[in-house]
Amino acid sequence: MCLAVPGKIIDKQDMLATVDISGVQRKVSLMLLPEAKLGEFVLIHAGFAVQTIDEEEVKKTMELFKELEQYADK
Amino acid sequence: MSVARIQMAHGSGGKVSHDLVKNIIWPAFANDILGEMHDGAQFVIGGARLAFSTDSYVVKPLFFPGGDIGKLAVCGTVNDVAMNGAVPLYLSVGFVIEEGFSIEDLKRILASMQEAAAEAGVYIVTGDTKVVEKGAVDGIFINTAGIGKIIDGITINGKNAKPGQDIILNGYLGDHALAVMSERHGLELPQSVKSDCAPLGDLVASLLAAVPSIAVLRDPTRGGLATTLNEIALQSEVGIIIEEKDIPVSLAVQAACDILGFDPLYLANEGKLLVFVDKEYTPQVLKIMKAHKYGREARVIGTVSHAPCGQVGLRTGIGGIRLLDMLMGDQLPRIC
């Protein structure tokens, strides 16, 4: 019940946004995420943006995965 | 099969399609040539070894990025013939056109067909045109049948895969399927995603001239790479393992699949081919492919093993192996 993908908002017209997902573009509704801003990354599920993606956290996660040996069992 | 009516899944190229053909259609015509279960029929007439194949094209939309129904109708059948290790020579074409269809569109399609035929080096030598009432078909349906001469000394057969062989693919997967369905699903694809529809006869001829011992050739069309590999694994009674990290799928195609819940390994391609060949010839095959316009992204994607018999496994990016089954019905967009 959870198929969702991250995408970047490249256009916003009131409650309708255009998102870019690795080059693929789609219109999604912002009815559930009205505060979403142009340029933000959001999680998209069945044509709706449902959550903002924290880019800082993305960076941290990627760093963590790359440097796992350092973070080994604290 | 217990269903009483044809469903869309029967046309998807997956297991349900296979069952329809195997259990209902083939038995009606049973004969040895049909029994070979290859992409086309192979037979001998007056000493000449020939390959013969047919396909019908009902794609919607008619015009899509990278091609149209006409180009598809020529390339599809040319490729089917070529996959028999044959040089495609002549095509027939049958049109079933809906009343009210635009003559301009028809001309566009015909021009496309001729362009593809010229590139493929084939002649469209006979045909038929039928017109039906509005609503009886959706725009236009095209059937093409093709005949070609099997190259001397070549025996390509789905039963020839053997343990130890490499499996080589000539390029990116899923572009055709996405180019065709993007409009339907409200996706706007980047310019780079176009149908890969292309005539592969020339590439096949070059490969066979240099490496006549190529065992299997097949184009992963409907049902995708996964289904085609399963068919070969079953026919040859071998196991196949492919490496996820080596399978070429563009970012955009992967993204579209992620959005809709599709798996690129099951999407149709119209300009791709698989080569099964003994490892010692792999460098040569790759060299020829990469030098060819339709093989620049060629690479080895897997190998043939003894076991598990008739099964295809995918080694994933994290090192696990999962069963890669045949397409069951058709892929539907999902939210789960």
Place this chain on the structure above:
Amino acid sequence: MLTNEEVKKAADFFVREIVSLAGQKPIRIMEVCGTHTVAIFKAGIRQLLPTTVELVSGPGCPVCVTPNDFLDAAIAYSKQPEIIITTFGDMLKVPGSSSSLAQEKAAGADIRIVYSPLESLEIATKNPHKKVIFLAVGFETTAPLAAATVLMAEKEQISNFYVLSAHKLVPPALRVLLAAGNRPVDGFLLPGHVSAIIGMKPYDFLAKEFATPAVVAGFEPLDILQSIYLLLKQIQRKEPKLDNQYGRVVPVVGNPIACQRLNEVYQVADAQWRGIGILKDSGLALREKYRAFDALKNLPVTVEPTKEHKGCQCGQVLTGALLPTECPLFGEICKPEHPVGSCMVSVEGTCAAWYKYGAGRWQG
């Protein structure tokens, strides 16, 4: 973005740690969400885990738990000539008591697959003389979308749009699972996208009331491996808590606006879970205020008496009491091409996933 090598290296790290944390005692981890079931199979995770760590699927497959009578009603509606049914692709092939939407479509019913529920409104507007019924299934990730669609229909005064609802909630199901206690679960992999909506608080009771470790998990192979690793750490330290592995998507508060929209249109109600039975306060029903959009309350329909196939063990499988391979019907009588129960027909149904991705069939 990570390179293939980086992914493999990270995966190897997690697997090594999981192996060292696992020990001799068998551990059962329930991955609640159908999307996790599929992701785990697609990544080939089970093979990499030690045999003492068992991943069982839970009831988080909305298609699997949608009751038969819901489908039968949808099928009955689809036979009425002035009705257009809109549905997510997931529901199309699910068998009801005697038919399926796919079969009805083949027989001429106007059944259309939509990617977004909003497409139903477009269809309703384009077909003013027909009635459009949207099949609203899904958990908390999807329910707010149906709610938003109803609100938009109200705003645009679309009067030929209706909803046939079977939404369910995850936390109440987990509570029932733990309270029943037949085969204890040592930890939960929680659905990351449901959590993106409801946040973390609704899962507090897992650790607080049932001392059960839980991790809110993402869906990439590394997310899942890391989540299993975090769960095993909790289990080893005997410190059950609620961890968030998916911080980049899940804030503690979830999405309050989505929850608000959901609450405006829907209220909590008892719900029937196919194969399991009625669970108290585990589902959603349209509020009285939005009665006009409720298909069953406005559009007459005669639904055939519900029949469930005898011997179907979906309920046991959905609650983790049985592995799919332990169901006597699995793989023989019940296969994807002729499914007996809903676990086998949904693409992410536990049994379908087990069958398709080879648990028990890959011998290599």
